[in-house]
Amino acid sequence: MPQLDFGNPLMIAQIIWLLIIFGFLYFVLSAHALPRVESVLEERRTRITADLEAARAAKTEADAAMTAHREATARARAEAQAAIANALQQAQSEAQARTDELNARLAKQIEDAEARIAAARDAAMGALRQVAAETADSLVVKLTGRSDRAAVERAVDKVLGARGADEAVRARTVAAASAARLV
C-alpha cells in the first residue's frame, strides 16, 4: 500500500505541502473570503429587516387610515340621519302648527257664525214677541174694541214661554192663541 510507505521522501513533502496549502487556504478564507460572505448575508438580513419594518409601518398606517375612514363614514351617516330626523320633525311641527291655526280659524268662524245666529235669533225672537203682541192687540181691538196692551203682552209672554222661543213661523198662531185667551 503506497500510503503506508513512510520511508518515501515524497510522503514528508506531501505533509509539508498539505500544511502550506491548508494554511494558505485557511488564511485566504478567514481573512478575505468568509467575511465577504458574512457581509453579504448581513446586508441581506439588514435589508430584509428594514423592508419588513417598512411594510409593518405601512400596514399600521393603512390600518389607521382605514379606521379614520370608517369613523368618518360612521360620523357622516349619523349626521345624515340626524339631519333627516330634524327635517322630519320640523316638517311635522310645521304641519301641526298649520293644522292648529286652521282649526283655530275654523273654530272662530264657527263661533262667530253661532254668535251671529244667536243674535239673529234673539232679534227674531224680540221681533216675534212684538209682532205677536201687536197682532194680538189688533185682534183684540177688532174683536172687543178696547185695547189692553199690558194684558196682551203678558198673555204673549205666557204663550211664548209655553211654546218655545224659536218658532217664528208660528207667530201668527201665537198671536191668535194669545188673542183667544184674552177674548
Next chain:
Amino acid sequence: MAAEGQTIDALSQFELTPVLGKVGASVGFTQSAAHMLLAAVLITALVMYGMSKRAVVPGRLQALTESAYEFVQNLVVGQVGEEGKRFFPFVFTLFMFVLFGNMLGMLPYAFTYTSHIAVTFTLAAIVFVLITVVALVLHGKKFFGYFFPEGAPIWLAPIIIPVEIVSYLSRPISLSIRLFANMVAGHVMLKVFATFVVLLGGLGAIGPFVAALPLAVNIALVGFELLVAFLQAYVFAILTSIYLHDAVHLH
C-alpha cells in the same frame, strides 16, 4: 494479482509521483499536492467569485456558496454554541478542503489526497492540537479534570483516567482512519470493478455482455462514492465541532 497477463492493480493509483518536471521533483511537489492546490484554488474561487456580485437575491453560484457557508455555520453553532463562531473559518476550511479532495477524486484520472493516511492524519492532528490548545487556554489546569468526571467514585480513578486518556488520544486516529479507509475502500472497489470490465470485455463474443455486470456495479458505486465523499467530509467537520464543543465547555 496476475490474471491472464493483465493485472488487477488497485493500489498503484495511490502512488505519489512528482509533477512539474525537475522543479516539482526537487520540492517534492506531487500530484497529491497539485490536487490540494487545485482544491484550494477552487474553494477560494467559489467563495470569491460566487460572492463577487454581492446580490441580495443570489444567483446559482452565490446560492451555492451561501448554502455551504450556512451549512457549516449551522453545524458549528449547533454543536459548539455561539462561542463556536470564531472556529467557524477553521471548520469551514476543513470541511471544504476534505469535501473538495473527496469530490475531485471522483473525476477520472484525478488523485484523491484524502486517501492518504498522512494527509488525513495531519488534518486530524491539526484538529487535535487545536482542541487541546483551546481547552488549555480556556480552562487552564481544570482541563485535566476532563479525564476524571466529577461525582465518580474516587476508587474508580485508576480505571476511568486511563480510559479517558486513551479515548482522548484516539480521537485523531479514529478521525483520520475513518476518512482514509472510506476513501481507499471506495477507490479500490471502483478500480477493481473497472478492471473487471476490461478483463471480462476481452473474453471473446460474450465478453461485452458479461462485462456489463461489473460496469453496472461501477455506475452504482460512483453514485454511492459521491454520497460517501460528502458524508465523510460532513463527519469530519461535525466530529471536529463536537471536539471543539468539549474543548470549550469541558463536557
